[in-house]
Amino acid sequence: MLLSDKVIVVTGGNSGIGAAICKAAAAEGAKVVIDYVAHEDATEQLVNEIKGAGGEATGVEADISKPDDLHRMMQTAVDTYGRLDVLVNNAGIETRQSLLDSTEDDYDKVMAVNMKSAFFASQAAAKQFIAQRTPGLILNISSVHEDWPMPGNIAYCVSKGGMRMLARTAGVELGPHGIRMVNIAPGAVDTPINASTTSNTELLGKLTDAIPLHRVAEPSDIADVVVFLASGKASYMTSTTVVVDGGIMQGSVGL
Numbered sequence: 001m002l003l004s005d006k007v008i009v010v011t012g013g014n015s016g017i018g019a020a021i022c023k024a025a026a027a028e029g030a031k032v033v034i035d036y037v038a039h040e041d042a043t044e045q046l047v048n049e050i051k052g053a054g055g056e057a058t059g060v061e062a063d064i065s066k067p068d069d070l071h072r073m074m075q076t077a078v079d080t081y082g083r084l085d086v087l088v089n090n091a092g093i094e095t096r097q098s099l100l101d102s103t104e105d106d107y108d109k110v111m112a113v114n115m116k117s118a119f120f121a122s123q124a125a126a127k128q129f130i131a132q133r134t135p136g137l138i139l140n141i142s143s144v145h146e147d148w149p150m151p152g153n154i155a156y157c158v159s160k161g162g163m164r165m166l167a168r169t170a171g172v173e174l175g176p177h178g179i180r181m182v183n184i185a186p187g188a189v190d191t192p193i194n195a196s197t198t199s200n201t202e203l204l205g206k207l208t209d210a211i212p213l214h215r216v217a218e219p220s221d222i223a224d225v226v227v228f229l230a231s232g233k234a235s236y237m238t239s240t241t242v243v244v245d246g247g248i249m250q251g252s253v254g255l
């Protein structure tokens, strides 16, 4: 198995991409800590599914926009499984508002959940790796919008752009400690965050037409890349982004 006995914390792990990461990591032998802020029932169901398949998992309720909750989440991993090996900053929200429409409150919420949480969770994880004297890995589920403008969703793009520089800069700072930091930038994935698009036949058609592979991603397409990056097969990758977008960022109109 690729992740035997590694302890992995996944924020927002009870839904969409996070849930797929939890299942894929557990199937490869990892011990999984599933952070959630809502839907305790979904977390319990996921823990039971992983345990039923012979894996190990535990849920922890923590609002990752609050640094105290973040520290409690990390401590749960250490108390339950004795150590931390991989942090996945996955939880995220969007408001779908333009610069002219955004309120300070909307902006603060998006930045707190997407960016501030990744910053301070990464800090807490790095301190734990250094205290353990072990190499460690921090993965950010950013987005193609860490680089690619999405008009009408500006706070989201700003937060993901911040994650891009977080991985670049923290990866350089933490490299001497043997700690790696890598972003995964998904394109369009079939999860609840995208429900307004994927449940609308016309919008879904336009979207798939713009994707060279002509389909939106399944959450497992992203989880497979997490498993690869967390395995010994990617040990020279840090301070960079892996784009998993079916080619959408290179798509052309083809006139």
Ligand SMILES: NC(=O)c1ccc[n+]([C@@H]2O[C@H](COP(=O)([O-])OP(=O)(O)OC[C@H]3O[C@@H](n4cnc5c(N)ncnc54)[C@H](O)[C@@H]3O)[C@@H](O)[C@H]2O)c1
Pocket: 011, 012, 013, 014, 015, 016, 017, 018, 035, 036, 037, 038, 062, 063, 064, 065, 090, 091, 092, 093, 113, 141, 142, 143, 144, 185, 186, 187, 188, 189, 190, 191, 192, 193, 194
């Ligand atoms: N679905 C896509 O097309 C897509 C594309 C690119 C990037 N992403 C990113 O992938 C990540 C996962 O999104 P998803 O598509 O699985 O959507 P999702 O809505 O299914 O999952 C988001 C998760 O984050 C959790 N969350 C929100 N606020 C939180 C908080 N304060 N504390 C703890 N957890 C919180 C939610 O409860 C949920 O579990 C997000 O960061 C998103 O920006 C998604």
